[in-house]
Amino acid sequence: MEVRFLGGAREIGRSAILVDDSLLLDYGMSGGNPPTYPPDVDPDAAVVSHGHLDHAGMVPALLKGTRRPPVHWTAATRDLTYLLAEDTLSIQGDRFDQPFTRAEIGAIGEVSVTHAYGEPFKAAGYEVTLYDAGHIPGSAHVLVDDGATRLFYTGDFNTEAQRLVEPSRDRPAADAVIVESTYADVTRPSRASIEESFVRAVSETIHRGGTVVVPAFAIGRTQEMMLLCEANDLECYVDGMGIRVTERLRHAPESLRDPAAFRRASGHARFVTGRDGQRRRIADQNTVIVTTAGMLAGGPAMTYVPAVAGNPTNLIAMTGYQVEGTPGRDLLDTGSAEIDGRRMPVSARVEQFDFSAHADRDGLLELLESYPGATILVNHGDQCERFAAALRESGYGAGAPARGEVVSL
Incomplete structure (x- = not known):
């Protein structure tokens, strides 16, 4: 062979x-x-x-x-x-x-x-x-x-x-x-401890009046974040391709660990179907926004990240691997990223949570x-x-x- x-x-x-x-x-x-x-x-x-x-x-x-x-x-x-x-x-x-x-x-x-x-x-x-x-x-x-x-x-x-x-x-x-x-x-902490850190950071941000943007891969990570938010009673919006993926997976319960929990999470999340005007209004709320793309290389994140970037009270919570050369990796490494063709400094807090x-x-x-x-x-x-x-x-x-x-x- x-x-x-x-x-x-x-x-x-x-x-x-x-x-x-x-x-x-x-x-x-x-x-x-x-x-x-x-x-x-x-x-x-x-x-x-x-x-x-x-x-x-x-x-x-x-x-x-x-x-x-x-x-x-x-x-x-x-x-x-x-x-x-x-x-x-x-x-x-x-x-x-x-x-x-x-x-x-x-x-x-x-x-x-x-x-x-x-x-x-x-x-x-x-x-x-x-x-x-x-x-x-x-x-x-x-x-x-x-x-x-x-x-x-x-x-x-x-x-x-x-x-x-x-x-x-x-x-x-x-x-x-x-x-x-x-x-x-990498030897990472337990999934339970990573979830605890995420929930604490998100809750503190919302309590201080901030907005949390969670760039997430549409397939898998978005749904994982939905399940975590529902389990901890965190309001969340979901935007981008992750909505269509969620709808497909609702019809494939055999591929899920807990179909009942998935249905609850789907009902708990608010799916964004509007355009940039609606997105900018959502970005002004004290809420969690789970959005594609996970590496900031396109998608609705191109609206949400600029909307929250200037306020250090806000949080951008990265949840997945960031390939070298992507805007997500640049943001983690340098505190700025090229968004829609322009280099953007980010004052909002940026934290990485290893939900790999x-x-x-x-x-x-x-x-x-x-x-x-x-x-x-x-x-x-x-x-x-x-x-x-x-x-x-x-x-x-x-x-x-x-x-x-x-x-x-």
């Missing part, structure tokens, strides 16, 4: 891995400005681990012209990928060359094949099985078996329970593991404990080589392939 790393190798974004020039695992884009893409590829079939931009954002581009490779995924990942694709065309507009067309988005329905967790299926001649990865609704580990080698691709995963989804638990036997490493250099849906170092090691004799290939991280070296010191056969590299298993 030969594995070619087309993207997501020693980087976060544009994940794409090609097995034997036949089976494609994920096909995403980066969230940078401008975005970057993996190379063009024409596989016999694709398997998509989950519906985030950096793993599924380029799926429509697989369907150029007469190309129609089957695309295998969970039903939730299929639905979320549709939303991502539509949002990509909407947000990018005329700023960048479009990576695909609306016709190619429409062709997804012709090639989509959905699967439940734990049920083997055939794809490009391989036996493939999806397992719950505990990252977002519908997220999956991918096991690929060619009869001689079993390759376990973790995708993005989490070993700690979130309010939205259950944690990753399945550990099928494998000869090789491609493991993400987004937080390989990725496993931290302890979680990564917990998964790898089940694969002591396997070949470990580290990807999807800023410190892939460093983590691979640490694994080798612990006795693993580990490496960190570069983008474009081919590994024979």
Whole structure:
């Protein structure tokens, strides 16, 4: 089995891995400005681990012209990928060359094949099985078996329970593991303590008369914040693509940890459907606003952040990983960010709360404990080589392939 790393190798974004020039695992884009893409590829079939931009954002581009490779995924990942694709065309507009067309988005329905967790299926001649990865609704580990080698691709995963989804638990036997490493250099506090810090900071801000803007990824993080606000009786508005994602997930209760809690949170939140005038009025209230985009690279956040930026009583609560080069990362690092084409100093308090849906170092090691004799290939991280070296010191056969590299298993 030969594995070619087309993207997501020693980087976060544009994940794409090609097995034997036949089976494609994920096909995403980066969230940078401008975005970057993996190379063009024409596989016999694709398997998509989950519906985030950096793993599924380029799926429509697989369907150029007469190309129609089957695309295998969970039903939730299929639905979320549709939303991502539509949002990509909407947000990018005329700023960048479009990576695909609306016709190619429409062709997804012709090639989509959905699967439940734990049920083997055939794809490009391989036996493939999806397992719950505990990252977002519908997220999956991918096991690929060619009869001689079993390759376990973790995708993005989490070993700690979130309010939205259950944690990753399945550990099928494998000869090789491609493991993400987004937080390989981080050991984070418990989710309960992170939630406590967030609720305290938000409550204090509102009590002092401030407004809290929570930039959040539309898929997963927005809904997690909704659940947390409802559980702590914090009024919240929700704006952006997260509204459409929430509506889709309400019809997919099988992908949720607690459907009843999700219904309560959906009823508790106030969904914003107006334009910038309404948004500016909301930004003057003592309230919580959960809004896309999570890295401040577009969406309604472009209205809310400038509206609250000048008042140090206000709080901008960052809740997710900020890729280098994005406005969100600039804001954390420098206290200013380029918003809608202009550099903006921010006097409002800016705090980072690590609500990541990725496993931290302890979680990564917990998964790898089940694969002591396997070949470990580290990807999807800023410190892939460093983590691979640490694994080798612990006795693993580990490496960190570069983008474009081919590994024979």
